Amino acid sequence: MISHPKGLSDNLLEDLLLAGARGLHAATASTCAEVMPRYSCTPQYRRAALASLMSCARELLVRQAAKDLRHKPHLTSPSDVGTYLVQHFEGYDFEAFVVMFLDAQHRLIAIEEMFRGTLTQTSVYPREVVKRALAHGAGAVILSHNHPSGSLEPSRADEHLTQALKSALALVDVRVLDHVVVGASGHRSMAERGLI
Structure with missing residues (x-):
């Protein structure tokens, strides 16, 4: 099997x-x-x-x-990104952290599931995200993780992590465009909520 x-x-x-x-x-x-x-x-x-x-x-x-995402001219629509991520995380009973690496025109270069955790948390290491962004020659990233509990609300820890990643990536001229939280009922863009 x-x-x-x-x-x-x-x-x-x-x-x-x-x-x-x-x-x-x-x-x-x-x-x-x-x-x-x-x-x-x-x-x-x-x-x-x-x-x-x-x-x-x-x-x-x-x-x-x-x-399909790679064939889009630019990845700027949170709904396109969210639709893909909902499919990606479907069936996960653990938290996982995904990074979408984009070029300077916001075209998709690569998607990597970088970290996996437990039912309620995953450890994310900014240094590793920066290394992969540089390896891909990325100009921007879209961050994402799931909440197996189903909640679409970003936690305080999610907000702090986003700011830490934003600061670390800014040092190497890589922009964080969004952090998408995926739950049972869909997805929520932190950028649309003014949290980026």
Whole structure:
């Protein structure tokens, strides 16, 4: 079973999905009682296999959304960014911190999930964000993290972290355009709330 499809190529994910779809089609053509002995699989195996297919499909969707963002002339719309990030964080039961690296014209260079934490917090190291921004030759960044609790409200710690990152990145001429908080019901732009 595939539990972490991030390391697989797009082509391999597509092949796995197509192979899985053929198997699911065969299951709908016959009754489960006829198909399960033929494939010698238990209901638990089938659930695990379906979960793997869904994980592969989700990963392909997130990758396609990232490709779509790369084709936009400029990333200035919080709703475009937020829509992508909601897809990225879907299903996460832990906090994660993502940085979108942009060039001077605000075109997407790269998206990196830089830090993962626990249910209620993640440690973010400004030095590492600065290093990656320099490595990408970024002129600007959009920061983001999720709240597994579902809350869209940035905490005081979120505000302090944003200011620390803004100060650190300013030293190397990289602007922080936004910090987007993603929760169960959508996303919230800190820039739109005047917190950047």
